[in-house]
Amino acid sequence: MSAQPLLTVKDLRKHFPIRGGLFGRPVGSVKAVDGVSFSIERGETLGLVGESGCGKSTTGMMVLRLLEASGGEIWFDGQDVTKYNKRELRQFRRHAQIIFQDPYASLNPRMAVGDIIAEPMMLHNLAKGAERTKRVAELMQMVGLNKYYADRYPHEFSGGQRQRIGIARALAVQPKLIVCDEPVSALDVSIQSQILNLLVELQEQMGLTYLFIAHGLNVVKHISDRIGVMYLGKMVEMADGDELITNPLHPYTKTLLSAIPIPKPGAVKNRIILQGDVPSPANPPSGCRFHTRCPQCQEVCKVEEPEFRKIGSRFIACHLVE
Numbered sequence: 504m505s506a507q508p509l510l511t512v513k514d515l516r517k518h519f520p521i522r523g524g525l526f527g528r529p530v531g532s533v534k535a536v537d538g539v540s541f542s543i544e545r546g547e548t549l550g551l552v553g554e555s556g557c558g559k560s561t562t563g564m565m566v567l568r569l570l571e572a573s574g575g576e577i578w579f580d581g582q583d584v585t586k587y588n589k590r591e592l593r594q595f596r597r598h599a600q601i602i603f604q605d606p607y608a609s610l611n612p613r614m615a616v617g618d619i620i621a622e623p624m625m626l627h628n629l630a631k632g633a634e635r636t637k638r639v640a641e642l643m644q645m646v647g648l649n650k651y652y653a654d655r656y657p658h659e660f661s662g663g664q665r666q667r668i669g670i671a672r673a674l675a676v677q678p679k680l681i682v683c684d685e686p687v688s689a690l691d692v693s694i695q696s697q698i699l700n701l702l703v704e705l706q707e708q709m710g711l712t713y714l715f716i717a718h719g720l721n722v723v724k725h726i727s728d729r730i731g732v733m734y735l736g737k738m739v740e741m742a743d744g745d746e747l748i749t750n751p752l753h754p755y756t757k758t759l760l761s762a763i764p765i766p767k768p769g770a771v772k773n774r775i776i777l778q779g780d781v782p783s784p785a786n787p788p789s790g791c792r793f794h795t796r797c798p799q800c801q802e803v804c805k806v807e808e809p810e811f812r813k814i815g816s817r818f819i820a821c822h823l824v825e
C-alpha cells in the first residue's frame with residue numbers, strides 16, 4: 504500500500520438552506536453532514552453505517568462531487584477534488600464511480616445492457632468498435648452475466664442481475680474508487696450475499712477501494728476492513744471492522760449491533776430499543792446529538808458536544824469513553 508490514502512475527507516459539511524417568508528430568504532439550514540472526516544487506504548473498504556437521514560449517502564455523493572459540499576476538503580490521490588475544474592472533474596469521474604441502491608432505477612430502460620455497460624467507455628473515449636464490444640463481453644462475464652444477454656433490456660433481468668449490470672458499468676472505466684451506495688438493500692437476503700461476494704472478488708482481482716454505505720451493520724460487517732458509524736450528520740465511532748463488531752464502545756453502535764439477528768434457532772438477543780424518533784437535522788439537539796435517545800446520557804452530554812477523538816486504535820465521540 505502507498506503511504507498516502509487514496510481518499511481523505513476532512514471536516515466535510517453539507518448544509519441545505521431552509522427558505523421561508525415572502526422572498527424565500529434563508530431562515531435556517533438542514534445540517535445533513537456536519538464535519539465528517541475519514542480516510543480510505545488503497546484496496547481498503549470503509550463501511551459507513553447509520554439510520555436513514557444520518558448523512559451517509561450525502562457523504563458518498565459529495566465524495567464523488569455529485570453533490571457540492573458546503574465546506575471541508577476531499578483529497579483523492581493527493582489532489583483536492585473540491586478545486587477541480589471541469590476537465591479535471593471529468594478525469595476524476597473515470598477514477599471514482601458509484602453503484603446505486605436501486606439497480607432498476609439507475610439503468611436506462613430503453614438501452615440494451617451492452618450499450619449501458621459500453622456508455623462510460625464511450626464517454627471517456629476508452630475503447631471503440633470491436634474492442635469495446637469485446638470489453639463489454641469481458642465485463643459481463645466478470646460480474647457473472649452471460650455475454651449473449653448484451654442485447655437484452657434491463658426489465659428482462661432479476662434484481663440481482665440488474666445490480667451485476669450496475670457493477671459492470673462502474674467497472675467499465677477501470678476506476679480506483681467505487682462508492683457503493685446501499686448496493687444490496689433492495690435485494691433478497693439470498694442474493695445480497697452473492698453480490699457482496701462478487702464485490703469482494705472484484706476488489707481482490709482489481710485492487711479496488713470501496714466506500715460501502717449501508718443502514719445496517721449486518722451488511723457492512725461482511726465486507727468492511729474498517730467501519731464508520733454516523734448519527735445525525737456526524738461520525739460517532741470508527742474502528743477496525745472486527746473490533747467494532749466484537750467490542751462496540753459508543754452507545755449508538757451498541758444499539759445498531761443489537762439489531763442484528765443471531766442466525767441460531769432459539770438464540771436470545773438483548774435488543775436495545777431506542778426511545779423517540781431521530782431528531783431533525785434542521786434543529787439538532789445541543790451537546791451530544793445522540794443525548795435525546797441515549798440510554799447512558801449524563802448531564803454533561805446535554806450541554807457539551809463530545810469531540811471525535813482517537814482512543815487506542817479507534818475514533819469515538821462520547822463523554823463516557825476514556
Ligand code: SF4
Nearest residue numbers: 791794797804821822
Ligand atoms: Fe450517550 Fe453521552 Fe456518550 Fe452521547 S456523549 S453517546 S449522550 S453517553
